[in-house]
Amino acid sequence: MPARVIDGKRIAAEYREQVRQDAAAFTQRTGIVPHLVAVLVGDDPASAVYVRNKERACEQAGFKGTVHRLSAETSQAALLDLVARLNADPGVHGILVQSPLPKQIDPLAILDAVDPLKDVDAFHPENVGLIVQGRPRFLPCTPAGVQQLLIAEGIETAGKHAVVLGRSEIVGKPMALLLMQKGLAADATVTVCHSRTKDLASIVRQADLLIAAIGTAKFVTADMVKPGAVVIDVGINRGESGLVGDVDYGPVSEIASAITPVPGGVGPMTIAMLLRNTLTAARMRVRD
Ligand code: NAP
Numbered sequence: 001m002p003a004r005v006i007d008g009k010r011i012a013a014e015y016r017e018q019v020r021q022d023a024a025a026f027t028q029r030t031g032i033v034p035h036l037v038a039v040l041v042g043d044d045p046a047s048a049v050y051v052r053n054k055e056r057a058c059e060q061a062g063f064k065g066t067v068h069r070l071s072a073e074t075s076q077a078a079l080l081d082l083v084a085r086l087n088a089d090p091g092v093h094g095i096l097v098q099s100p101l102p103k104q105i106d107p108l109a110i111l112d113a114v115d116p117l118k119d120v121d122a123f124h125p126e127n128v129g130l131i132v133q134g135r136p137r138f139l140p141c142t143p144a145g146v147q148q149l150l151i152a153e154g155i156e157t158a159g160k161h162a163v164v165l166g167r168s169e170i171v172g173k174p175m176a177l178l179l180m181q182k183g184l185a186a187d188a189t190v191t192v193c194h195s196r197t198k199d200l201a202s203i204v205r206q207a208d209l210l211i212a213a214i215g216t217a218k219f220v221t222a223d224m225v226k227p228g229a230v231v232i233d234v235g236i237n238r239g240e241s242g243l244v245g246d247v248d249y250g251p252v253s254e255i256a257s258a259i260t261p262v263p264g265g266v267g268p269m270t271i272a273m274l275l276r277n278t279l280t281a282a283r284m285r286v287r288d
Pocket of ligand 1: 142165166167168169170171172193194195196197200213214215216234235236237266267268270
């Protein structure tokens with residue numbers, strides 16, 4: 001039987017509507033409109049699309065969304081200066097510096113400079129530490145979005161073997177952390193695979209829940225998937241025929257029990273979680 005398709009677009013729309021309602025109630029209580037500021041350095045076309053989508057999502061949620069567009073020649077000092085001004089501005093609740101940054105800028109220096117209380121991407125070491133300890137201030141957007149998909153679909157993860165393909169700071173590592181913690185869409189036994197993993201296919205084949213986040217189109221083929229597995233495809237690869245995931249969707253969906261499409265799976269959830277974090281940041285400011 002073909003896999004159930006996990007409709008991330010629908011689930012994200014429902015989640016965003018909930019955030020919109022929560023934000024409206026917050027604004028009514030406090031008079032404060034959550035404000036997210038995105039900083040875009042350079043002219044990477046994919047980044048420009050991501051930032052525009054985030055701006056639009058803010059509007060739809062009743063937030064204020066501002067974008068600072070800086071030239072590709074911007075120095076690290078100038079970017080740090082902007083971040084310092086945004087940190088000091090009480091009218092700014094969330095700050096997001098879109099990656100990748102041009103090569104003259106050290107991404108870690110920028111990441112460390114963002115006020116942890118405004119770090120709605122949850123990349124600052126203080127926020128990562130809180131996630132590691134299982135008491136997150138902000139949720140890592142993409143991994144938390146995956147968890148919300150699992151919750152919305154009623155997929156049981158406790159005691160299941162979850163295999164995370166990829167160990168990046170943005171997706172793989174925080175995904176593994178969330179899945180190994182106690183609670184909903186968690187309590188899994190987690191294995192993390194990366195480019196140095198031996199016998200990768202045989203490990204992936206053991207997964208009850210497979211999260212693919214490596215950035216190689218159609219890397220996960222049907223022979224690597226256990227029948228009945230839940231397959232979550234985080235990958236976004238630009239091919240001639242548009243966006244494709246890290247999973248060979250057609251053949252794998254004949255074997256899996258549930259699967260996310262690309263596009264329309266994990267992607268929409270990431271922005272939904274960013275909105276949630278921005279509302280959290282605004283609420284923290286007034287101890288709401
Ligand atoms: P990344 O920083 O490039 O990390 C890729 C990870 O995959 C690394 O840990 C790397 O291993 C591993 N890897 C690469 N090739 C491999 C191979 N052949 N076998 C095993 N492991 C391999 O990428 P990322 O930022 O995590 O993003 C991954 C994918 O998710 C990309 O397609 C990206 O566009 C997408 N993404 C989607 C969203 C969303 O909202 N849907 C958000 C973020 C990212 P090493 O560490 O050993 O190098």
